[in-house]
Amino acid sequence: MIYYAHKSDDGRRQKMKEHATAVAELTGKFAGPFGLSEYGRIIGLHHDDGKYTQAFQERLDGGKIKYEHSSASAYLLAKKGIILRDPVYMMLAHIVAGHHSGLPDTGSMNSSENDSTFFAKYIRREKMPYDFGDYESELGVIPEHSPLPQKFANNYSLQFLGRMLFSALVDADFLDTEKFMSNGAVKRNSGDDIRTLKQKFNAYMKKEFSCVSGPLDQKRAEILSACRSAAQGERGIYRLTVPTGGGKTLSSLAFALEHATKYNLRRIIYVIPYINIISQTVDKFSEILGADNVLAHYSTAEYPLPEGEERSPAELAAENWDRPVVVTTNVQFFESLHSCRTSRCRKLHNIVNSVLIFDEAQMLPVGYLHSCMRAIEELAKNYGCTAVLCTATQPSLDGLLSSGVREICPDVPGLYDFFRRVTYKVIGEHSDKDIAQMINSCKSALCVVNSRRGARSIYGLIKGEGTYHLSTYMTPSSIAKKLEEIRDRLKENLPCIVVSTSLVEAGVDLDFPYVFREEAGLDSIIQAGGRCNREGKRDVADSVVTVFRRNEKNPRFDAVRAITSRICEDFDDIASPEAIRKYFKELYYINPSDTTDKLDSKAIIPMLEKGSFMYRSVDEKYKLIDKEQRQVLIPNENNAKLCDMIRKNIRNLYIMRQAMRDCVSLYEDEFREIAKTGVLTDCGDIAILEDPECYDENIGLIVKDTGDALFA
Numbered sequence: 001m002i003y004y005a006h007k008s009d010d011g012r013r014q015k016m017k018e019h020a021t022a023v024a025e026l027t028g029k030f031a032g033p034f035g036l037s038e039y040g041r042i043i044g045l046h047h048d049d050g051k052y053t054q055a056f057q058e059r060l061d062g063g064k065i066k067y068e069h070s071s072a073s074a075y076l077l078a079k080k081g082i083i084l085r086d087p088v089y090m091m092l093a094h095i096v097a098g099h100h101s102g103l104p105d106t107g108s109m110n111s112s113e114n115d116s117t118f119f120a121k122y123i124r125r126e127k128m129p130y131d132f133g134d135y136e137s138e139l140g141v142i143p144e145h146s147p148l149p150q151k152f153a154n155n156y157s158l159q160f161l162g163r164m165l166f167s168a169l170v171d172a173d174f175l176d177t178e179k180f181m182s183n184g185a186v187k188r189n190s191g192d193d194i195r196t197l198k199q200k201f202n203a204y205m206k207k208e209f210s211c212v213s214g215p216l217d218q219k220r221a222e223i224l225s226a227c228r229s230a231a232q233g234e235r236g237i238y239r240l241t242v243p244t245g246g247g248k249t250l251s252s253l254a255f256a257l258e259h260a261t262k263y264n265l266r267r268i269i270y271v272i273p274y275i276n277i278i279s280q281t282v283d284k285f286s287e288i289l290g291a292d293n294v295l296a297h298y299s300t301a302e303y304p305l306p307e308g309e310e311r312s313p314a315e316l317a318a319e320n321w322d323r324p325v326v327v328t329t330n331v332q333f334f335e336s337l338h339s340c341r342t343s344r345c346r347k348l349h350n351i352v353n354s355v356l357i358f359d360e361a362q363m364l365p366v367g368y369l370h371s372c373m374r375a376i377e378e379l380a381k382n383y384g385c386t387a388v389l390c391t392a393t394q395p396s397l398d399g400l401l402s403s404g405v406r407e408i409c410p411d412v413p414g415l416y417d418f419f420r421r422v423t424y425k426v427i428g429e430h431s432d433k434d435i436a437q438m439i440n441s442c443k444s445a446l447c448v449v450n451s452r453r454g455a456r457s458i459y460g461l462i463k464g465e466g467t468y469h470l471s472t473y474m475t476p477s478s479i480a481k482k483l484e485e486i487r488d489r490l491k492e493n494l495p496c497i498v499v500s501t502s503l504v505e506a507g508v509d510l511d512f513p514y515v516f517r518e519e520a521g522l523d524s525i526i527q528a529g530g531r532c533n534r535e536g537k538r539d540v541a542d543s544v545v546t547v548f549r550r551n552e553k554n555p556r557f558d559a560v561r562a563i564t565s566r567i568c569e570d571f572d573d574i575a576s577p578e579a580i581r582k583y584f585k586e587l588y589y590i591n592p593s594d595t596t597d598k599l600d601s602k603a604i605i606p607m608l609e610k611g612s613f614m615y616r617s618v619d620e621k622y623k624l625i626d627k628e629q630r631q632v633l634i635p636n637e638n639n640a641k642l643c644d645m646i647r648k649n650i651r652n653l654y655i656m657r658q659a660m661r662d663c664v665s666l667y668e669d670e671f672r673e674i675a676k677t678g679v680l681t682d683c684g685d686i687a688i689l690e691d692p693e694c695y696d697e698n699i700g701l702i703v704k705d706t707g708d709a710l711f712a
Contacts, residue, residue, distance in 0.1 A: 003052050003134065006180055007060045014180045016052060017138045020045050026172030031165055033266075033352045034383050038146055039092065040168050045139055047096050047169060049073035052135040070100055071125040072132045076142055078122055088148050091158060094613050095166045097121050099173060103166055103340040103615035116616060151382050156608045160378050162615070163337070167348035171320045174346065189313040191293040191324045194265065198257040204288045205250070216536060219418055220247040223409055227251040230408040231258030235386045237376065237401060240408045241394040241577075243419035244530030249281065249359075252390050253288075255408065256355040259386055267354045270327045273363040275300055276479060276503050281359075282327050295323035297332060300476050300660040315653065321347040330364060331624045337375050338604065338622040340615040353384040360506045361389035362523045365624050366587065367601030373400040374605060392530065393523040396584035400599070412577050421533040422515075422543045424525075424575060426568045429549040435516060436461035438546065444489075444496040445514040448528045450557050452501055454518065454550055456699060459499040470500035473700030475634050477661045479503070486510060504531065511535055513542075519549045521560035522567055522583040526575050547574075563587055630671040631663040631686045634695045646683050659686065664701050674703060 005019035024044035031040030050056065050072030059067055074097035081089030090106075097118055098104055107117025113124045152161045178186050192200075205224075212221050223246050230238065231254070240255070242248040256268040270285075272278050275298050282296040295317050303312035317323045336344045337351075356379065358364070364372050379385040380403070389397070389405070394412075397405065409415060436458055439445050444466075449455050452471040459469040466489050468482055483504075489496040490511060502520075504510060505527040511534035517525050525547055533543035547568070549561070563586045564574075571579040590598060597603070602621040607614040635643050639662050645655060663686070666674070671687070674680065679691040689695060694702055 001057075001134070003057065003138070004060055005048060005051055006177060008181050008183070010183075012180075012183070013060075016048065016135075019176060019180070020048060020139055022176045023047065023169070023172045026175060027165075027168045030168035030172060030349045033349075034161075034164060035149060036161075036165065039088070039165055040172075042143060042145060043092050043095055043165065043169050044172055046073040046076075046135070046142055047099050047173065049076070049135040049139070050132050052132045052138075055131070068121070068124065070097055071121045071128075073135075073142070074118070075122055075125040078118070080142065087158060088145055091162045091613070092145075092165070094118050094615070095162060095169055098166065098340065098342075098615070099169055100342065102342055102619075103162065103345070103613070105614055105616045106612035118613070154609075155611055156374070156605075157378065157382060159608050159613055159615070160375075160382075162613060163339075163345055164349055164352070164383070167345045167350075170342045170346045171349060174319070186311070186316070187313065188316050188322060189292055190317075190322050192290070194257065194260045194267075194324060197289050197293060197324055198261050200289050201253065201257050205254075215418075216245075219415075220251075223247060223415075224251045224254055226409045227255035228258050230406070231255045232262060233406065235259075235263060235380070235384065237380050237403060237405045238386065238388045238408050239394055239405055240388050240390040241392070241412045241415070242390075242409060243392045243416055245419050245421065245534060245536060246392075246415065248390055248392075249284070252357050252359075252388060253285070255388065256357060260355050263353075263384075263386075265353045265355055265384070265386070267321070267323070267350065268325045268357065269321070269333070269351065269354050270325070270357045270359060271330055271333045272327065272359045273330050274503065274506060275329060276476065277506055277508060278327055278329070279480075280509065285325055285327065289325060293323060294325045294327065295321065297321065297326060297328045300657065302657055302661065303654065305654060312654070315657075319343075319346060321350040334368065334372055334375065335622055335624060338371065338618050340619040351379065351383065351385065354386075356385055356387040357390055358387065359390050360527075361391045362393045362395045362584070363506065364395070366599060368599075368604070368622075368624060369400065369588070370597065370600040371604040371608075371622070373397065374608075377401055377403060393526050393580050394584075395523075396581055396588060400588075416575075416577055419536075420540055420575075421536050422529050422545045422575075423541055424529065424545050424547060424573070426547045426574070429551050431551055432457045433461060435548055435550075439497060439499075439516060440464065442497070442514045444512055445498075445516060446504065446510065446512040446528070446531050447497075447499045447516040448502060448505060448524075449499070449518040449550070450502070450520050450554055454552065454554075455499050455501050457552075459699070462497055462499060464495060464497065466495040467497045468499070469699050470498060470503060471700060472501065472503060473664055474697075475662045475664055475700075478697055478700070483508065483510075502528075504528075509534070513538060515545045517545060517547050519547055519561050519564055520557055521587070522564045522574060522580065524560075525564065526580070529575060560587065627667045629665040629667055631660070632666055632671070632674070632680065632701070633659050633686055633688045634662050634664060634701075635689065635692070636662060643688055646686060647681060647688060649683065656686075666701075674701065677703060 003016040004013045005016045006014040024041045027040035027044030028037040031037050050069030055067040056069050074093045077089045077093035094103060104116055104118040107119040109119055111117045111119040113120050152158055212218055223242055240248060240252055278298055282294055285294045297318045303315040305312050339345050376387045380387055439447055440463060447458060452473055455471050468486055470479055470482060486496060486498055510531045512532055515528055515532040517528040529545040532545050563583055567579050567583050568574055604618060607618050642658055679694050680687040681690055696702055
């Protein structure tokens, strides 16, 4: 009997041996960079042994009887693991078991056969007949494996390795299946090699910065030189602590290109905290390196579809990060590293042998800091990566990393003194009316507050021309449009008052003569200060960042505000390196008597250090944005066709990415508040706002019966 793996829409069939052999070759290739190509070939060759059955072959011909083919070789691998007490076979068994449905938790032999654990699948298979034995004649029996390298022998590293091998298998399986089903029609573009990108970067820098004039250009050139010099150092973990205005984005790219060239690394991955600051980084890198070499991967990224193509090459590259430069978010990067799902894990093997730049590193979420640092360290130790923690306000990570961290620019105090642009003034508690009066006395100013409620309140008290409000109750496209208007007004020296939530703090290139910042974490205050006198064209004494406390309580910020208040009492200059160091030491301090680890608030690390695999449980708990959010699509003159398709339940990844540009994200209670007014069409994973009066371009979503903005 001839066994087949797939049947295409036009009736072509792919033989099982052909598919298994191709996947084995690819999986081995993908696992090679971390030294386990043999393990990759084993799972690649045997992942579909369960298709060697009459039942599965009948399904290819339209049969309706369900058949769980992934449990067959998972059962064989687990059987060997149980008999030999070998954790490697158990790891490989979990990978094969989940190559369609996702990596499972181990469970136990007492698991119900109907649950989602590995042993539930094992128990189901044990009750089935051994009907797939024909695999042996074509593929051979599952071979003995070589010993597990000692560096992977602890439980954490073994679970991490499982995800990496899972990624290699899933990507290989998808690629070979895609190639067959499309009859080779799908074309992917992996971009240029790193050496070519380095040449492009150097040519750009020579052209744009050939003439260094003045102290500021000279200092930026020194930072660039320090990055290039440090790139000749060993692989590992680095810090780049450069104040706002020091040119750390291009300097960090110089480090990454030099370092990747020296060690023949495969790609550069930029990890950024906020979606709204990614686009300008992507645009700049694309200008320098070429758009085909830079992949933007985040929820609102748009991948234009070339004429005549069914799928964009960029969209295809986003599936497995097959581009030399990737720009993504903290959420995408760290949740993928802790995921059990095929779609998220597929790209993980392409992180191996990369330079990882964590921009605004101080914004890694405190409750997940232990797991983030542990993952970074694992990538550096066992997967050939170099990581750079890049920020103007470097967090204190003593005790979170067992290996040393090298500073790229060691004279942090000297850089701080040189790039001092502003004077901080702490004024205590004031009413919104008082703050509005202070702002109204300025021709141009930025006011940043902690909540959307606060932004709307102060905005409503501001008078005069050129007044703007920014918050995430506005769509990304609305925010982008307002930011362009704001930049134009500032460039033309026209009056410009902006009241915003923290979305403007990091990476948004605005330059105001005055900034007002509601008391929050010290790092947030300093980030807001980076929008004041950004280019250093005004006197430091005249460029004032006013720190105030609103007389409305917000418990969410109580802890960080208490630490900030102590720093303000202890230091005359709250932005000094010493003040920043003390702030983070207090923020990260764990009292020995505490029963919970505030740096691992979901107890992720204990699950990753268990003797059994906890893939699905970790995935369910690992949410950097804790609250689930619902998307509300705001119709406008440009997206009418898109809205109609979604109402008719016509959607794909391309449609949904387009929609995200015009969506507002709401927490569940906020969604219910506006839904009860009857203005939404709920389309499942997205809702459409049907009443145009419920969205104001200036303030975002509003509740129709009161005219008030939604608040949080």
